[in-house]
Amino acid sequence: MNVLAERLAAAEPGGSFAAAFAWAFSRDVRLTMRHPGETLLVVAFFVLVASLFPLGVGAEPQLLQRIGPGVIWVCALLAAFLSLPAMFASDYADGSLEQMTLSPHPMAGWASGKIAAHWFSTGLPLTVLSPLLGLQYGLEGGTLLALAAALALGTPVLSLLGAACTALALGARGGGMLLALLALPLFVPVLVFGAGAAEAQASGLSAAPHLSILGAGLIVAAMGLPPAVCAAVRIAMD
Amino acid sequence: MKLNWFYFASPSTFYRLAGRMAPVFFALAALLGAAGLYVGLVVAPTDAQQGEVYRIIFIHVPASWMSMFIYFVMACYGGVSLTFNTRLAAMMARALAPTGAMFTFVALWTGSFWGRPTWGTYWVWDARITSELVLLFLYFGFIALANAFEDPRRGDRAAALLALIGLVNLPIIYFSVLWWNTLHQGSSVKFTGTTMQVQMLWGMLLMALSFWMYSLGASLTRVRAIILERERRTHWVRELATT
Numbered sequence: 132m133n134v135l136a137e138r139l140a141a142a143e144p145g146g147s148f149a150a151a152f153a154w155a156f157s158r159d160v161r162l163t164m165r166h167p168g169e170t171l172l173v174v175a176f177f178v179l180v181a182s183l184f185p186l187g188v189g190a191e192p193q194l195l196q197r198i199g200p201g202v203i204w205v206c207a208l209l210a211a212f213l214s215l216p217a218m219f220a221s222d223y224a225d226g227s228l229e230q231m232t233l234s235p236h237p238m239a240g241w242a243s244g245k246i247a248a249h250w251f252s253t254g255l256p257l258t259v260l261s262p263l264l265g266l267q268y269g270l271e272g273g274t275l276l277a278l279a280a281a282l283a284l285g286t287p288v289l290s291l292l293g294a295a296c297t298a299l300a301l302g303a304r305g306g307g308m309l310l311a312l313l314a315l316p317l318f319v320p321v322l323v324f325g326a327g328a329a330e331a332q333a334s335g336l337s338a339a340p341h342l343s344i345l346g347a348g349l350i351v352a353a354m355g356l357p358p359a360v361c362a363a364v365r366i367a368m369d
Numbered sequence: 370m371k372l373n374w375f376y377f378a379s380p381s382t383f384y385r386l387a388g389r390m391a392p393v394f395f396a397l398a399a400l401l402g403a404a405g406l407y408v409g410l411v412v413a414p415t416d417a418q419q420g421e422v423y424r425i426i427f428i429h430v431p432a433s434w435m436s437m438f439i440y441f442v443m444a445c446y447g448g449v450s451l452t453f454n455t456r457l458a459a460m461m462a463r464a465l466a467p468t469g470a471m472f473t474f475v476a477l478w479t480g481s482f483w484g485r486p487t488w489g490t491y492w493v494w495d496a497r498i499t500s501e502l503v504l505l506f507l508y509f510g511f512i513a514l515a516n517a518f519e520d521p522r523r524g525d526r527a528a529a530l531l532a533l534i535g536l537v538n539l540p541i542i543y544f545s546v547l548w549w550n551t552l553h554q555g556s557s558v559k560f561t562g563t564t565m566q567v568q569m570l571w572g573m574l575l576m577a578l579s580f581w582m583y584s585l586g587a588s589l590t591r592v593r594a595i596i597l598e599r600e601r602r603t604h605w606v607r608e609l610a611t612t
Contacts, residue, residue: 295534299527303517312513313531316506319499320541359534362451366526 146236148243154236155244156251163252169217170252177210177257181264192269199268200278200329206264207257207282208318211289214253215297215310218245223301223367232368238361243353246294246360254286270333277332277342284345285325291356292317298363321348378457380596381605387589387596394586398579405575413568425483426569431577433476435584436504437539439469443511444536447529457592459525460599462532463515464592468584470508477501496545497553504542507535521599 163170184202185195222228231241261282265275296314303309328341377383409427416423443465450459480498481491492498515528545553600606 296531299514299531300517302523303514303527305513305517309513309517312506313510316503316510316538317535319503323499356534359530363527363530366523366530369523369526 146234146240148237148240151236151238151240152244152247155231155241156248159245159248160251163248169214170256173210173214173253174256174260176213177206177260178264180209181206182267185267195268196270196333199265199270200274200333201326202268203261203264203278204282204285204322204326207254207261207286208289208315208322210257211253211286211293212311212314212318214249215293215314216307218249218294219298219301219364228364229368232364238364239357242294242360242364243357246290246357249294250287250290254282254290258282258286270329274329274333277338278329280342281325281328281338281345284342284349285321288321288345288349288352289318291352291360292321295356295359295363298360298367301364301367321345324348378455380457380460380600381603383457384593384596387593391586391589391593394582394589398582398586401575401579401582405572405579408568408575409572413572414566419487422483422486425479427572427576429476429479429483430573431580432472432479433501434577435580436469436473436476436501437542438581439465439472439584440504440507440532441536441539443469444532447532450525451529451533456522456525456599457596459522459529460592460595461588462529463525464588464595465584466508466512466515467591468587470505470512472580472584473501473505473508477505495553497542500538500542500545503538507532507538511535 181203184198188194188198219228222231232238258279261279262275265278270278293314296310296317300306300310300313324341324344328338328345331341332338377386405427409424413424415421443462446458446462446465449455450462477498480501484493485491511528511532514531515524518524518527597606597609
């Protein structure tokens with residue numbers, strides 16, 4: 132705790148948004164890197180669930196090509212959702228979150244840094260891995276590209292939305308189930324446009340409109356949600 | 370005379386006001402509902418294409434309007450409670466949520482009963498229906514989050530913020546029939562005029578007003594119960610219980 136307070140004080144007196152962002156990002160990434168197993172668990176979950184579908188619905192190539200983008204998106208959604216509690220819960224439990232809230236550094240800065248670190252350790256590996264899973268489902272080259280592009284734009288939105296929900300549910304009864312009820316309905320638009328991008332590409336249309344909407348959504352979410360996350364953390368600190 | 374804007378912001382005065390107002394709204398709801406059903410089921414003519422089945426819109430459309438409108442009002446109360454830190458606004462937001470969830474459910478339920486004879490299926494994954502289902506889950510999430518904390522004020526604030534975040538879903542539902550080319554038809558009633566027959570429109574408007582009055586009556590009754598529960602340790606509630 133004291134170490135944390137010293138680090139915070141030493142980060143930069145006065146504190147700018149960028150400094151707080153960089154500090155929180157590097158701290159959370161370093162914490163994740165100390166337990167690489169957890170990130171690998173998320174990736175393993177993603178691959179495992181995506182591999183279960185062909186076993187369940189049958190392995191006809193046309194069927195797999197048809198459902199592939201949707202299945203990969205749902206797996207990415209669940210993987211992002213299952214790793215949400217790690218974002219604030221342990222910091223909340225050991226009091227670090229309170230120290231950060233009390234520090235003079237801009238809250239939106241370090242909250243955004245934590246969200247970016249969450250995306251870096253879950254969304255990014257899934258995006259990088261998605262073409263491989265797409266190959267398992269027999270998707271074409273263009274579709275694979277559209278899928279990866281949609282995931283690259285969509286998973287940050289999932290991290291942002293999920294951060295707001297997990298901050299709201301800090302200290303609540305009902306834990307995981309409550310978080311599912313809060314976060315998954317909000318994830319639906321991302322899922323619709325994300326899976327739509329790859330499907331449009333697969334059926335010979337352009338993925339560009341879907342990607343544009345995802346990109347617009349990312350900008351709106353990146354502007355609007357960090358303040359909401361800050362408000363939620365403040366409510367939790369009362 | 371100086372107007373005191375915050376006179377009714379005190380739970381004890383609002384408790385009495387709500388107690389006087391709720392029966393009036395329920396009576397209005399019954400009157401308007403009876404008139405609306407009469408116009409809808411007896412006066413309005415049979416639809417040329419759909420036959421008698423279309424009459425379900427006298428429940429379906431007003432319920433869908435109310436489901437979105439109540440969410441909007443609930444989010445506004447949430448915003449007021451967060452900005453001004455008022456207890457009563459948060460209690461009103463809580464009191465509105467179950468009524469809104471009920472209307473969302475009624476809209477989905479009647480929609481599927483209408484869809485079976487007309488579209489040949491109870492359910493399609495159409496943009497408007499899916500976003501209405503998401504709205505139902507937003508209501509459930511609001512209710513669950515509001516009740517998930519030991520401290521009710523903490524639940525109030527968290528749920529209010531969630532309602533504000535969920536507000537982005539409303540324009541998606543409302544414009545979904547324009548943005549996507551889907552099975553659910555566009556709206557026949559617009560601010561600039563209507564493509565409907567006049568008696569049908571009147572039946573629908575009367576039912577919408579009736580549902581509106583019912584929502585007011587139900588949420589005021591519910592907010593009285595919430596006030597009593599929250600203020601149970603105060604003097605005035607104890608006096609109320611002993612007299």
